Amino acid sequence: MRELETALIGAGLIARMHLEAWIGAGASVRVHSLDGRAAELAAEFGVKAVDSLEEALDGADVVDICSPTETHRDIALAAIAGGVAVVCEKPLAADVAEAEEIVGAAQEAGVPVYPAHDIRFAPAYARLHELVAEGRLGTGTVARFTVAGYHPRAWTGHASAESGGILTDQLLHGVDIAYWLFGDVVRVHALYQGDIAAPAPEGTAAVGTVVLTHAGGALSQVVCRWTPTPQPPIRVTFHVTGTDGTIVHDSDWPQEIQVSGGPAGAFGYYGESPFTSEISEFARALSGGPQPRLVAHDALAAVRITQAAARSAWTGRAVELPVKGAAA
Amino acid sequence: MKVAVLSFAGRRAVVYAELLRGMPDVELLVADPDGAPDDPARGRSTADRLGATYAEGWEELFALRPDAVVLSTEEGSWRALGERAAEAGAHVLCEYPYAVDETGAEADELDRLVRVCEEAGVRLTVASTACFGPAFAVVRDKISEGEAVGDVKTIHGAYNAPRPSGTRAARSGALGTNAPQLLDLVDAVLGGVPAEQVYAQTNGVAAEPGVASAALVTVRYADGTVASLDCSWGAPDAGPSASGPVMTFIGDRASVDYTASPRLLGGFDALERRARHVTRGDDPQAVMLAQFVAAVGLESGAGPDGAAALRTLRVIRAARESARTGQPVDLAGAQPVLP
Numbered sequence: 001m002r003e004l005e006t007a008l009i010g011a012g013l014i015a016r017m018h019l020e021a022w023i024g025a026g027a028s029v030r031v032h033s034l035d036g037r038a039a040e041l042a043a044e045f046g047v048k049a050v051d052s053l054e055e056a057l058d059g060a061d062v063v064d065i066c067s068p069t070e071t072h073r074d075i076a077l078a079a080i081a082g083g084v085a086v087v088c089e090k091p092l093a094a095d096v097a098e099a100e101e102i103v104g105a106a107q108e109a110g111v112p113v114y115p116a117h118d119i120r121f122a123p124a125y126a127r128l129h130e131l132v133a134e135g136r137l138g139t140g141t142v143a144r145f146t147v148a149g150y151h152p153r154a155w156t157g158h159a160s161a162e163s164g165g166i167l168t169d170q171l172l173h174g175v176d177i178a179y180w181l182f183g184d185v186v187r188v189h190a191l192y193q194g195d196i197a198a199p200a201p202e203g204t205a206a207v208g209t210v211v212l213t214h215a216g217g218a219l220s221q222v223v224c225r226w227t228p229t230p231q232p233p234i235r236v237t238f239h240v241t242g243t244d245g246t247i248v249h250d251s252d253w254p255q256e257i258q259v260s261g262g263p264a265g266a267f268g269y270y271g272e273s274p275f276t277s278e279i280s281e282f283a284r285a286l287s288g289g290p291q292p293r294l295v296a297h298d299a300l301a302a303v304r305i306t307q308a309a310a311r312s313a314w315t316g317r318a319v320e321l322p323v324k325g326a327a328a
Numbered sequence: 329m330k331v332a333v334l335s336f337a338g339r340r341a342v343v344y345a346e347l348l349r350g351m352p353d354v355e356l357l358v359a360d361p362d363g364a365p366d367d368p369a370r371g372r373s374t375a376d377r378l379g380a381t382y383a384e385g386w387e388e389l390f391a392l393r394p395d396a397v398v399l400s401t402e403e404g405s406w407r408a409l410g411e412r413a414a415e416a417g418a419h420v421l422c423e424y425p426y427a428v429d430e431t432g433a434e435a436d437e438l439d440r441l442v443r444v445c446e447e448a449g450v451r452l453t454v455a456s457t458a459c460f461g462p463a464f465a466v467v468r469d470k471i472s473e474g475e476a477v478g479d480v481k482t483i484h485g486a487y488n489a490p491r492p493s494g495t496r497a498a499r500s501g502a503l504g505t506n507a508p509q510l511l512d513l514v515d516a517v518l519g520g521v522p523a524e525q526v527y528a529q530t531n532g533v534a535a536e537p538g539v540a541s542a543a544l545v546t547v548r549y550a551d552g553t554v555a556s557l558d559c560s561w562g563a564p565d566a567g568p569s570a571s572g573p574v575m576t577f578i579g580d581r582a583s584v585d586y587t588a589s590p591r592l593l594g595g596f597d598a599l600e601r602r603a604r605h606v607t608r609g610d611d612p613q614a615v616m617l618a619q620f621v622a623a624v625g626l627e628s629g630a631g632p633d634g635a636a637a638l639r640t641l642r643v644i645r646a647a648r649e650s651a652r653t654g655q656p657v658d659l660a661g662a663q664p665v666l667p
Contacts, residue, residue: 141533142542142560144486146576148583187654189527191546191554193481207482207578209556211544213654217531219544221556223484225578239486241542243534245563246570318527318655 003028004283007056007084009075010066011037014089018064018116019045021279032056033067053078060084062286064116064279068157073098076113080105086113087282090172091306092299094163099303103296114282114292115299119173120180121274121281124249128240129293131247132181138244140182140218145174148225149234155198164310165196166226167208173236174222175305176298178212181240182220184301187213189318190309194226203228210309215323330394331621332357334386334409336370338400338423339494340455340613347617348398349378354621356380359389362402390416396624398617399423407437414441414448421453421620424508426500427641430648435641442634452634453620456512458487458573458588459631460616467586468517471577478581480517483555485510485575485586488562491534491541501540503530503644503651506559511640512632513575514547514555521549522639527656528647534561545647569605588612 004027008019011033022029023045031042031049042049050056057063057078062085065075072093076086086106092115093099106113119125131137147170159165171190179185194206205228212220237250257268285292308319331354333345348356358380360371367373375382383389390412397413399406399422410420422441425434445452458464471477487506492498497505515521525548530540542560549555562571569589577584593606619630632640646657 139533141531142544142558144484144558146484187529189529189546189656191548193552193554205580207554209482209484209546209554211527211529211546211556213529217533219529219531219542219560221484221544221558223482223556223576225482228580239558241488241560241562246566316525316656320654 004286005059005061006030007032007060007063008066009033009053009056009063010089011035011041012066015066016041017273017275018066018089018279019047021273021275022064022283023047024276025280025283027283030056030060057082057084062087062282065089069094070157073102076102077105080109080111083109083111085111085286087116087279088113088299089116090299091168091303093303094159096304096307099300103300106296112285113296113299114285115294115296115302116278117172117176117294117298117302118274118278119176120293121277123271124236124238124251125177128177128238128247128249129180132240132242136244137240137242137247140216140240140242142219142221143178143181143240144221144223144238145177146223146225146237147173147234148227148236150227150230151202151204152230154202155200155204157198159198161192161197162310162314164192164306164313165206166198166200166204167192167196167206167224168306168310170224170226171208171210171222171306171309172302174220174224175210175212175309176302177238178214178220178222179298179301179305180294182214182216182218184215184323185212185305185321186215186323187318187320188305188308188312190313192313208309208313212305329353329396329621329624330355330357330392332359332389332392332394332397332418334359334389334397334399334413335362335401336360336364336374337362337402339492340423341400342374343613344398344400344617345374345378345380347614348621349380351618351621357383357389357392357394359383359386361385386412394418396421396621407441410441410452411444414445414450414452417448417450419450419453419624420445421455423455424637425641426497426504427644427648428496428499428504430645430652432641432645435638435645438634438637438641442638445634451623451629453629453631454512454634454637455616456509456632456637457612457616458509459512459516460619461588461610461612462615464513464516464586464588467577467584471517471579471584472519476582477577477579477584480577480579481553482578483514483517483553483575484557485513485555485573486558487571487573488558488560489571490564490566491561499539501530501535502543502559502561503528503540503545503647506561507543507545507557507644507647508637508640509573510557510559510575511547511643512636513573514557515636515639516632517577518549518551518553520636520639521551521553523547523643523646523659524550525656525658526643526646526650528650530651540651543647543651545643547643567605569607
């Protein structure tokens with residue numbers, strides 16, 4: 001099998017983790033970025049940097065879009081027009097119209113779009129989904145998801161409070177898992193607290209409290225938070241109930257290795273990195289392997305739900321979502 | 329101190345009587361004039377077994393001048409008896425009345441009882457067990473001091489007790505049976521700040537038709553606090569530790585996770601063929617009764633009072649409306665509990 005030619009767009013934190021994963025998956029990578037950091041990143045990993053998007057897409061099998069959200073649409077459409085497959089960091093687009101445009105174009109051109117919702121590859125969520133898909137939970141009734149974390153840098157992108165601001169990013173994780181487990185969402189209610197508009201300084205705190213009603217009747221509660229301080233470290237929990245039992249997780253539960261004394265989080269072992277699992281699953285799919293666990297319509301659903309939550313928080317009303325046919 | 333258990337019809341009546349019997353300063357009085365359909369002498373025999381003083385009827389019981397009563401009557405007859413106890417000068421502990429619809433009839437009944445107790449100068453306490461624990465008191469006090477946790481503006485919690493056995497309780501669904509405990513915990517921490525808006529969604533996946541077995545309730549309070557609560561019924565054999573309640577209070581300095589039944593001992597129980605979960609062992613009902621009895625005659629009282637229970641019932645009524653309409657329901661102004 002020949003090497004996958006991968007065009008990595010962006011040179012930030014996520015781009016770095018994806019680059020490592022692509023190299024691990026045996027891909028040949030060229031990096032392009034508008035922030036002037038591509039050359040440095042490429043040199044560090046011994047791959048090449050290119051100066052333009054055209055150059056990046058030329059001869060590429062797949063583009064991996066890790067640039068800021070507002071740039072996703074144009075890059076994705078350019079790739080699709082050239083028959084280049086798309087991997088895109090979440091969210092797929094800043095609003096539903098752009099996400100629909102990307103997914104529609106991809107469908108028409110027969111080009112795959114794989115959204116990088118890395119949380120589906122984190123072991124706890126992957127095992128949760130396996131158990132539910134095997135029917136071990138019975139019929140799903142109600143689920144609770146929390147995620148609380150600190151954002152290590154100032155928020156430089158522009159996102160109004162009306163658009164959901166910095167909470168959209170955080171909310172997407174819980175929403176995506178709820179949708180993965182319980183399916184289409186028909187009603188969304190959200191209350192947002194804190195300073196959510198971006199740009200925002202490092203240490204900005206915000207909380208979103210969201211209730212999803214799924215088409216099948218199941219309910220999901222998502223509480224997503226940006227915490228003001230780096231300590232405690234990121235924490236996620238879930239509590240999923242069905243007619244045949246519950247499945248519960250708390251990232252605070254000790255795993256194989258616990259270090260006490262010394263600096264917090266000195267070392268540990270948490271299994272394969274979700275980025276590694278994710279990119280290698282995408283790479284296999286692009287090389288003729290099975291369809292990955294999430295595709296274009298999952299990205300569209302996540303954007304629809306997070307935008308409905310933003311609208312609910314802004315208007316104070318619950319927002320109804322029509323259940324459309326899968327777009328991809 | 330004389331404490332009376334009024335009838336053995338209530339689901340926890342015998343447990344209450346046994347716990348009161350074990351308290352050193354309590355003289356237990358019992359009346360159960362209606363008996364049970366299959367055992368008319370239930371009251372007398374239970375009283376004899378417990379060594380309690382048995383009264384043949386309500387008149388005889390109130391003539392014994394109880395200092396406090398525990399209302400554990402059949403669902404439906406609690407109010408009249410509660411009023412009678414209040415008029416006789418006894419402090420009253422009663423179970424939450426179960427609402428089965430949006431009419432608010434039970435809130436109106438409770439409202440009447442609240443007024444009678446007020447006029448009689450006795451305290452009405454609702455048996456919202458979770459609110460009485462000493463650990464919860466630490467959470468409440470520390471949040472109110474403000475130092476450690478800072479300003480709390482977001483709360484989320486869950487109470488997943490299983491479907492109850494009583495008919496009326498079961499008909500009231502998860503909103504009727506499980507929401508009160510959670511709403512009372514929030515109310516205690518917020519110090520009675522009224523709710524402004526309520527959103528609720530329910531489903532009946534695990535219940536008979538027309539009954540909500542799962543419910544999520546989100547409340548926005550007048551001070552801007554948001555509370556999102558999972559009141560769904562849990563699995564019947566999951567054990568009390570799995571029910572909670574659990575509650576997270578997010579402050580701007582720290583957040584607090586409160587767990588009512590934390591694991592003290594783990595392991596495997598080969599006889600029951602399941603994981604062991606042993607708590608420290610403070611029986612929440614014993615804690616509640618002890619605090620109720622200890623507070624008799626004190627100014628402060630313990631646990632949620634009638635006004636708190638009315639606030640909670642208002643939220644639940646709005647939650648039912650919201651679940652039906654699919655939209656948040658505004659609670660018009662902070663209605664005074666007593667005009």
